[in-house]
Amino acid sequence: MSPTDPRTGTRDSVSQSYLTASLLALWLTWRKIERQLERIADRANPILVKETRQALKSRQFISTFLLILAACWIASLGGMAIIGPQIYYAAAGSEMLLAYYAILAFPLTIIVPYSAYRSLATEQEENTYELLSITALSPSQIVNGKLGSAMVQMLIYLSAVSPCIAFTLLLRGVEPLTVAVLLLHTVLGSMGLSMLAILAGAVSRVNYSQILVSVGLVLILTWTFGLAMASAATFVYEGYSTLRERSFWIANLAVLTFYFTTFALAYTAATARLSFASANRSTPLRWAMLIQQACFLGWMAALASAEGGASILATVFASGFILGIYWYLMGTLLTGEWPHLSQRVQRTLPQSTLGRMLFTWFNPGAGTGYLFSVANLTAVVAAGLIVLFSIKPSAAARWPVFNESAAYFLVIGWGYVVAFLGLGRLLINITRRFTYLPLAGCFLLHLVLLMMASGLPLAARLMVSRRQFSSTGSVLEITNPFLTLEPYTSSSAAPTNAPLTTIMVLTAALVVLLLNLRSVVRELQHHRIALPERVVEEEAALHPPQIPAPSNPWEHQ
Amino acid sequence: MIQPRRPLIELRQLRRYFGETRAVDDVSFEVHSGEVFGYIGPNGAGKTTSMRILATLDEPTSGDALVDGFSVVEDPDRVRTRLGFMPDYFGTYRNVNVRDYLDFFARSYGLHGRRRLRAIDYVMRFTLLDQLADKPIDGLSKGMKGRLCLGRTMIHDPAVMVLDEPAAGLDPRARIELREMIAQLAANGKAILISSHILTELAEICNKIAILEKGRLLTVGSIAEISAQAEIVCQVHLSLLTGTDRLQRWLENCDGVRDVSVVDTHFSLTHEGGPNEQALLLRQIVEAGFEVVEFSSKTKSLEDIFLHVTEGRVQ
Numbered sequence: 001m002s003p004t005d006p007r008t009g010t011r012d013s014v015s016q017s018y019l020t021a022s023l024l025a026l027w028l029t030w031r032k033i034e035r036q037l038e039r040i041a042d043r044a045n046p047i048l049v050k051e052t053r054q055a056l057k058s059r060q061f062i063s064t065f066l067l068i069l070a071a072c073w074i075a076s077l078g079g080m081a082i083i084g085p086q087i088y089y090a091a092a093g094s095e096m097l098l099a100y101y102a103i104l105a106f107p108l109t110i111i112v113p114y115s116a117y118r119s120l121a122t123e124q125e126e127n128t129y130e131l132l133s134i135t136a137l138s139p140s141q142i143v144n145g146k147l148g149s150a151m152v153q154m155l156i157y158l159s160a161v162s163p164c165i166a167f168t169l170l171l172r173g174v175e176p177l178t179v180a181v182l183l184l185h186t187v188l189g190s191m192g193l194s195m196l197a198i199l200a201g202a203v204s205r206v207n208y209s210q211i212l213v214s215v216g217l218v219l220i221l222t223w224t225f226g227l228a229m230a231s232a233a234t235f236v237y238e239g240y241s242t243l244r245e246r247s248f249w250i251a252n253l254a255v256l257t258f259y260f261t262t263f264a265l266a267y268t269a270a271t272a273r274l275s276f277a278s279a280n281r282s283t284p285l286r287w288a289m290l291i292q293q294a295c296f297l298g299w300m301a302a303l304a305s306a307e308g309g310a311s312i313l314a315t316v317f318a319s320g321f322i323l324g325i326y327w328y329l330m331g332t333l334l335t336g337e338w339p340h341l342s343q344r345v346q347r348t349l350p351q352s353t354l355g356r357m358l359f360t361w362f363n364p365g366a367g368t369g370y371l372f373s374v375a376n377l378t379a380v381v382a383a384g385l386i387v388l389f390s391i392k393p394s395a396a397a398r399w400p401v402f403n404e405s406a407a408y409f410l411v412i413g414w415g416y417v418v419a420f421l422g423l424g425r426l427l428i429n430i431t432r433r434f435t436y437l438p439l440a441g442c443f444l445l446h447l448v449l450l451m452m453a454s455g456l457p458l459a460a461r462l463m464v465s466r467r468q469f470s471s472t473g474s475v476l477e478i479t480n481p482f483l484t485l486e487p488y489t490s491s492s493a494a495p496t497n498a499p500l501t502t503i504m505v506l507t508a509a510l511v512v513l514l515l516n517l518r519s520v521v522r523e524l525q526h527h528r529i530a531l532p533e534r535v536v537e538e539e540a541a542l543h544p545p546q547i548p549a550p551s552n553p554w555e556h557q
Numbered sequence: 558m559i560q561p562r563r564p565l566i567e568l569r570q571l572r573r574y575f576g577e578t579r580a581v582d583d584v585s586f587e588v589h590s591g592e593v594f595g596y597i598g599p600n601g602a603g604k605t606t607s608m609r610i611l612a613t614l615d616e617p618t619s620g621d622a623l624v625d626g627f628s629v630v631e632d633p634d635r636v637r638t639r640l641g642f643m644p645d646y647f648g649t650y651r652n653v654n655v656r657d658y659l660d661f662f663a664r665s666y667g668l669h670g671r672r673r674l675r676a677i678d679y680v681m682r683f684t685l686l687d688q689l690a691d692k693p694i695d696g697l698s699k700g701m702k703g704r705l706c707l708g709r710t711m712i713h714d715p716a717v718m719v720l721d722e723p724a725a726g727l728d729p730r731a732r733i734e735l736r737e738m739i740a741q742l743a744a745n746g747k748a749i750l751i752s753s754h755i756l757t758e759l760a761e762i763c764n765k766i767a768i769l770e771k772g773r774l775l776t777v778g779s780i781a782e783i784s785a786q787a788e789i790v791c792q793v794h795l796s797l798l799t800g801t802d803r804l805q806r807w808l809e810n811c812d813g814v815r816d817v818s819v820v821d822t823h824f825s826l827t828h829e830g831g832p833n834e835q836a837l838l839l840r841q842i843v844e845a846g847f848e849v850v851e852f853s854s855k856t857k858s859l860e861d862i863f864l865h866v867t868e869g870r871v872q
Contacts, residue, residue, distance in 0.1 A: 131709070135662065136665060532632070
């Protein structure tokens with residue numbers, strides 16, 4: 001009965017050699033994986049590596065982690081004690097999920113983003129940022145490192161709570177899709193908040209602004225935590241029906257589009273803020289703005305075509321209103337840029353005629369910034385007008401009247417944005433002749449101008465007897481855009497003074513545009529310059545021209 | 558890649574104004590490979606400002622600074638890979654040990670794999686920190702932190718090192734060690750720009766010095782050259798074999814000589830003029846038939862030169 005094989009020896013020895021071979025294969029595979037992991041770790045972002053090491057040694061992180069674990073235990077034991085034997089048949093999963101969600105949402109919406117902010121702020125307070133900025137790390141690597149570090153923390157907190165969340169799936173009242181959507185939203189929300197916190201850290205460099213930003217950030221994060229809890233409660237209880245609605249997913253897609261484009265904008269803004277002064281800080285930001293606008297218009301167009309009818313007007317109104325405010329706000333920042341173009345930027349300017357025609361408005365500078373804002377808004381208004389005038393009158397015959405009101409709204413709104421941005425830019429130019437004016441100062445100057453133009457006539461009207469003026473929308477208060485535009489949104493018929501208002505506002509806008517045109521044209525005339533000799537020399541040394549390989553044996557000779 | 562003829566540091570009419578204050582005003586000089594260049598001046602003279610511009614931490618109002626031919630304004634990325642800057646603060650992180658700190662900066666300068674590990678080991682040995690590899694930075698003494706910062710500055714083997722007050726607050730032993738390290742780095746071909754208030758130490762390691770005051774460059778050159786420019790009046794000592802009385806009378810009639818005192822055969826006098834004039838005086842004495850056995854003049858120290866050149870004004 002011996003299991004001996006005359007050729008290979010005993011069965012035991014065969015199985016032993018199989019086992020050895022399997023173990024060897026396993027060990028070799030593990031070594032391969034380990035080497036790959038080492039390679040990944042070696043190439044990982046230095047800030048991510050450093051901050052992960054720091055976090056693992058920091059008391060704050062360890063105590064937060066332990067507190068979360070303790071809170072999870074308390075919630076589990078307390079919850080089960082309260083629910084009691086009903087846990088086997090009652091729909092208690094929702095309540096338990098909400099309790100765990102509160103434990104998870106607190107670090108994800110408050111601690112992680114605030115730590116990301118503090119991480120950058122501390123670098124600036126303790127002068128390590130200067131040391132970091134003169135290394136070979138690019139600004140985007142610095143932002144990636146800080147963001148990556150926030151994500152690692154987020155994942156650790158998530159891994160601490162996830163067993164408890166998985167436990168709720170064993171109870172009644174919760175379905176996996178609800179949990180997945182809830183967690184996805186929370187993680188994305190936390191990432192977005194961390195990005196905004198990093199932007200806040202990049203923007204606030206001096207002590208007093210850091211204190212202000214710090215307080216503001218804590219308030220916003222606390223409010224977001226409350227909002228997340230309220231939304232989660234609604235979603236968990238109504239999730240089953242909500243998840244089966246098509247509109248929910250479409251709305252989610254729309255929100256995600258807004259989220260990703262805003263994330264990209266915040267990312268490019270933070271990177272720009274950390275860049276060296278001679279770098280091109282503006283062009284990536286303008287691309288991000290343009291893409292965000294395109295996405296927004298795409299969604300609005302999809303909404304209008306899907307709904308049709310009266311919603312087209314609402315969409316045009318909403319698009320004009322939102323993008324008017326958007327380009328005004330972006331314009332206040334873009335017109336605050338320095339008109340001087342560094343040689344470094346001039347090396348990368350578009351060179352061909354077509355390139356100059358298409359991309360010159362992306363060049364940094366206050367003039368091109370003004371042009372960029374005005375051109376984008378003009379495109380939006382033009383598209384809106386085309387849509388409005390292409391709508392056929394309905395049987396009820398009220399469309400043409402309402403279209404007229406909407407058209408006036410778009411045109412007058414355009415005029416206000418062009419005029420206020422242009423005036424603000426002229427004021428910035430004048431102020432900068434006498435004193436240094438930073439970007440934040442330019443933004444404030446624009447706001448003060450808008451407030452004065454809106455508030456002074458209103459104050460004058462309130463001081464004088466009201467009978468001397470007509471009601472709101474008077475031509476005497478034409479400098480107030482809010483008051484002037486309000487009648488066009490609340491009534492289907494355009495006010496009687498609409499043509500006069502339009503002429504006045506458009507005239508002012510065109511005059512301001514012409515006043516700005518000279519300096520804008522000066523900025524548009526920049527041409528690409530050649531690389532310095534030393535740079536060419538180094539590039540040639542780093543990337544020597546490829547010598548083509550011989551294609552036949554005679555080429556060797 | 559680095560051409561020996563090209564200066565590794567070049568300041569071209571560098572200016573940096575903060576409102577009305579001219580922190581750096583028309584400063585130009587060059588530092589070549591293997592040179593240790595001392596940057597001297599009273600507080601507020603503009604040393605740190607110009608060093609920060611070189612390190613791409615600040616921008617000049619006008620003019621330019623070049624590192625290995627690259628402008629710090631237009632090509633800061635290329636400058637950063639070639640330059641190590643040690644500021645007058647430590648800039649350390651919490652919960653980080655010595656090795657991790659150097660590892661972080663090695664990674665940040667783009668060193669990977671074995672190259673990074675070798676660089677860290679070399680720097681720790683060079684700065685004598687290898688015994689403290691696992692010690693948290695917070696627990697290091699000031700001298701050790703200074704060494705660590707020097708290690709961080711040289712981790713990517715830069716061709717140019719800019720050291721702002723590296724010896725401040727160090728004990729004598731640490732200063733001597735730092736001086737030796739700097740000399741060794743210069744011997745390895747690095748161009749080193751160093752500022753310090755400890756002038757005696759600078760005098761020992763610097764090939765060239767520049768003296769700044771109120772943002773303006775007062776003088777630049779080797780210590781001997783500047784000393785020669787500065788020594789308008791100096792003490793001369795001479796001894797004779799014989800003829801003491803005759804020489805005393807001869808000296809009293811000599812132009813540029815005053816305060817002659819005699820003790821035995823040893824003379825002490827004040828002479829107006831630099832080394833050239835002293836050589837002429839010696840020749841005249843010998844030609845007059847006096848048997849000179851000793852002729853010496855007290856060379857001015859860097860501190861004397863500094864006090865002579867600067868006026869002690871601040872802005």
